[in-house]
Amino acid sequence: MFSLSHFGFGHGSAGEHAHHSDGMAFADSLTFGHNGLRYKVDLGWAKADPVVAPVINSHALAEGRDGLIYVITDHPKNAFFVFKKDGTFVRSFGEGLVGGHGIEVFEKDGEEYLIHDDCGCHFEAEGWNAHPSNGRVTILKTDGTFVRHLPTPFEMGIGEAGDKRFMPCDVAVTPQGTILIADG
Template sequence: MLSIEQKRAIHHAIPMSGIDPHGRIIGQGQFRYLIDAHWGKLDPLKYPIENCHAMVMDSLGRIFMVTDNINNNILVYSQQGELLDAFGNGFPGGHAIKIVKEDEQEYLYVVDSGWIVNRHWDGYSTEQWDSPTNNVIPQAGFIAKMTLDGKLIYSIGHPQTCGAYTPDQPFRPTDIAIAPNGDLYVTDGYGSDYLLHYDKQGRYINHWGGHANTDENDNLKNTHGIEIDLRDPNQPKLMVSSRFEQCLKVFSLDGQFLEKISTNGAYIGGPVFKDDVFYAPVCWSHIDNHNAADSGFISIFDVNNNIVANLGAVQPEYSNGELQPMQSDGDVFNHVHCICVDQDDNLYVGQWNASNSYPMKLIRVC
């Protein structure tokens, strides 16, 4: 926890033009943050974005963000919000990004979810994604492994090419996790809702999930995000969001179901681990029996996988061990889609469907 002097130093060190107009602090308990809403703002004519879909930090502390604007799919920031690099035009559905270190070199994995701007758009349709005249339409997605400056190493395409899917099964992947041995785990959250397992060379091993299992714990519904939980070094686990079930599911690395973590009221994305806690973006709150617009927030979980704080939402409450329904307070975020955590536990937050907004920074003050 920061001292009074450190908190004062934070307030004096940041230009007031870069902070929420009211200098607002959000959060609860030991997780409270000052909003810097202008941290990532750039000239939209030079560096346009549609959505901030994912962020990750490399070993030098640089923050890589993937967008779905093909003028600059990848934006690279310093922690002070300075633009360091911008590149890439091959990911019209850019959706997830991870960094892995192999020997002494770091590599990017970028996931394209298959959504693409429709050149036959009728000029007004934006909701019917299965319509040939909608603004955004689906195609097959893919995964690319690249160097940090954007040179392609290899790509993984539709699983029909390895016999895992039939040609009629859609493949629109949403996230990727990399195990300590280099194996890859890919969530097909906008396609057929399977979790696919590949080796480090991108060779198919197996898959599980989908919607038709006898045990509903094995099902995945809009499986949006995934990460490896390494908090127990003797038993690495996969933590996977089943977003439309409002929960996270925990599996062994070979696909055995272990645990379900309720996120009652929250359509939650994949976890971001830091030390013993993890953070998860919430795209929507469940309000009036549906996923409500402009109702995103951030949940923070402790070592026991209980939610201990919400940023931009009501404080989490448990009754007899059961999480009570959560929802946004409605005035901080639109749809939180990604989170990056730095060495000082500050958060960098990107959003989907938020009027082309650039990422913001949440500065931890206690």
Template sequence: MERIIGHNNHRYTVDKEWGSRYANHYSVNDCHEMVMDKNGRLFLLTNETKNNILIYNKDGKVVDNWGHDYPGGHGLSIHDEDENEALYICDHDRHQVIKTDLNGRALMILNYPKETGHYQFPEQYLPTETAIADNGDIYITDGYGLQYIIQYNCKGEYTRHWGGRGNSNEQFDCVHGITIDNRRSKEKTLLITSRNQNCFKRFTMDGHYLETINLPGSFVCRPVIKGDYLYAAVFRSGSNTAFGSGYITILDKENKVVSTPGGSAPEYVNGNLLPQHQEEKIFIHPHDVCIDDDENVYVCQWKAGKTFPLKLQRIA
């Protein structure tokens, strides 16, 4: 009997062999992030320099690979630019963000943001994620560094920055991920992870704080939006030192958790989410999710014994 995980109208069967079944000739270290192009190909970023990018079809077959230059490959975003899609790779070992085409050719390199006045040398800058606006503006999270959001225009010219490490609404503790949200209004906003604070924070596109979405117990990675829902990998739960305690969380556009595959069922008291925890040993350290057009979820994992991505097949 197939194992079913999740809650309410987001339940799934688990295919743990999806990413490894046809990948005998390839290696991974940490599987950090995954995105899907317009043709339905799934691009996996790993910090294994034998093949930093593995390109899958939806059947789990590796159809191409490239990349030997990203020892700290961590964040992967995709953006459609004049009908040509581009990838943005955050490499925290190189202290750079690299824009490439889908074949791996470098198009732009963004170095450490000395223009902010906060960075004296590259080693202070450990970028983890990007989000790209319709006009080409680039937002970068310095999730393992000084905790700033740095905004550039489409040419890579510095525009502004905000955030930094701290406990105020405008600050972060492990600003691990970022995405652009337009689900609730025509006015786009930024959803930004503060992982060690177990929350997402919403900002205007020019960096003004709007609200906090608390997810007690969940050390969330980047927010990923598909349709009306927000999906995120929870790499650990309960404590930042709780090894192997991850799961997936899914929120509706009203910021309510509706399903937690691998985790405890979401429960609200007086409008507040109760702390959640891992309930089933499906995952070790989920680090990212990618959702296809059939609303199946592909899960990448960090520090999980060099395992390949797995697939959650939606059944409800």
């Protein structure tokens, strides 16, 4: 997984080189794919100031019905970035939501919501937190308003004695509204 810094966050204009976290430069573009499908990375797409919108890693993104792109991060200052399709930064929110690993946008009764997966492996601004904890799944409105935390398996009395890690890594919502959580 690449960090968002590899995709143009805070690394000059599209014509300059972005850098790996180890300092090695990327070329101006990167193409990747599988089974004949090819995707080109636009290193200048994300137009966000890294001071305003810091990021360590991103593991997922989703598109809302209004065309806004929600990007989940694991930086403690913001859990979500919101962009227009052209890469224009709209806002960030979710300070205090940590361990961002998965995201889902879903609709209920005409309103759109976000699901934030905290996988339990937390970054601090300086790097990994040496003491991983249990993860958590949180539902928010697309404006960042907290709705609720979903109960962990342990809070529901599920799990064997000594099995105290919950690491939600992705979610899906069925057409009937059932939330499926991958614990991994």
